[in-house]
Structure formats: structure tokens, C-alpha cells
Amino acid sequence: MEHNSKYTSEQEEGQEQPKEDKSSPLMEKIQQLGQTNVPQLSQDSKIHCLTIVGQIEGHLQLPPQNKTTKYEHLIPQIVAIEQNPKIEGLLVILNTVGGDVEAGLAISEMLASLSKPTVSIVLGGGHSIGVPIAVSCDYSFIAETATMTIHPIRLTGLVIGVPQTFEYLDKMQERVVSFVTRHSNISEEKFKNLMFEKGNLTRDIGTNVIGTDAVKYGLIDEVGGIGQAMRKLDELIEINKNNSEELIQ
């Protein structure tokens, strides 16, 4: 032990003492990122990545302390990805608690109608309206530990007072159910069963589906992470390329 400490003190004497008050660019970087450097790539990437994190923000702007994904940010990006010929594929990463139904459905429809290959990964959580977004892509992955909460639509803060409001909610519910069943292998019956299941969520109806279960129910295609997702996306891009070449010939 003593030998060690002597060695370090000698080493320190030999080196110049860095001034602590003056923050070097390296120190700043460590404070900001918790790391010193990240690899630099020169050319533009042919795969773009959308991260859907926090709450999906709809018509009501949430205070800045909330981490949100805004549809007015995402939708123009999806348009740009669609029209840029250099971009060949899109990776969607989800870790969301859900949020605005209409905004979530808007993002889902945009992703589903994108002509380029899309792959989604659910990491951590893809709850509530995150479910249609996850299934909207051509192929979906879920991390083994990730969860998805399936539950009926609610509007918090509003009291259902008239039958019309209830009917409206019911129709909204139907839109979500039909979107999910159209874009995944889950049957409507199974999805509704999970949605109205009792006893899974404390004092609430719905189901919290974990990684492998989501695949078992047919909601998600495969359990996996970033490696598998990128490989799948490359594969889909290759198929897409071959198809378009055949069309030209």
C-alpha cells in the first residue's frame, strides 16, 4: 500500500498540476456527457432514428419539466424522411408512458404509411398510445424487460355526463383497437381481452404485457435489442431495393 501511494505522489510531482478553477473543454465534456469522446462518422447515415420518449404531447402544451415528444416535431421529420432519397430506412425507439390519443394515432398513421422500411424497438416502456406506434412499423422488437400497458382510453379531468361523450370515447377506443389489430398479429378479441382484464393492474382494468408475452400475444414480432433491430432494418432495406430494381426492369 505504502509503495503504491508513494508511486502516485511521485507521478503527480512529475506532471503539471491541472488548474481546477479553469474548466478545460475535456472537463466540460465529462460534466455534460459523462464521457470524453464519441466516435465520429464522416458520411451521412442512410438510416434515420426517431426517439419517442416521455409523454406524447397533444393539443395541450405541458410545462417544461415534463419530458415530451411533440407531434409537431415528429410529423415534419417523417415527411422529410419520406422525401429524402438518401434515407433508406427508419428506426423508431420507444420509451414512452403514452399521452394524447389523437397525436399518438397521427404519428402511428404517418409511420404506417411511410414507403421506406421501418423497424421499432420498445425499450423500458411503450404504454397506452405507445402500443399503436410500436406496431405501426414494418417490424417491431421489444426488449425482454420492456413492458406495454394495454388499457381502455380515458380522458382525465372530464366527467362523462352525457351519452354522446361516452359514444365519442367508445369510437376513439375503436380507432385504437382497429389500428393495432390491422398492424400486428394480435386478434381483436385477444387485444380487447387484455384491455378489459381485471386483476392485473391494481384497482384498474387492463394488462401490463412484458417482453416475451407481447411476442406471445402477437402484438410485437420479436424480442430483441438494437443489434437485431439494425440487422432486420438492413434486411428490409435490401428487400425494398431489390423490389424497386425489379420494377424498373
Add this chain to the structure above:
Amino acid sequence: MILYTMMPQELVFPSDNNEFGKQKHIMHEGIPLIVEETGEQRYRVVRNLSSEPNHFLDQRFSPGAMISIH
């Protein structure tokens, strides 16, 4: 005080309007960013909104980096 309600927190306690003013959405060198004003024409990057993965490798726009806009 304990408040039992279905209402979302932001409806019960509306936040100050100037809270929204602190953060801004800007395009800087072709990269969409959410920034927070720290001084005159000095901004701290809060979030990089780009979908291009390479933009996240550029340390000038990483969260926490300071940028100045003229």
C-alpha cells in the same frame, strides 16, 4: 394538503407562463434543437431533435453544450 383528483397536475396547478418562455425550439446549422437561454444570445442545448444519428455525435450540439446565436 392532499388532493385526490383525476385531473392532471398541470390543470390543477397551471404553471407560470414564463416557464414556457425559457425553452425555445430553434434550427441551428440545419439541426433542430431545444435550447434554454442562459444569457444574452447564449443558449444551452437541452435536447437534440434531429433524426440523423450522426448529429448526435457532433459534440457542438450535444445536450449541455453552449451555443451563441447572432
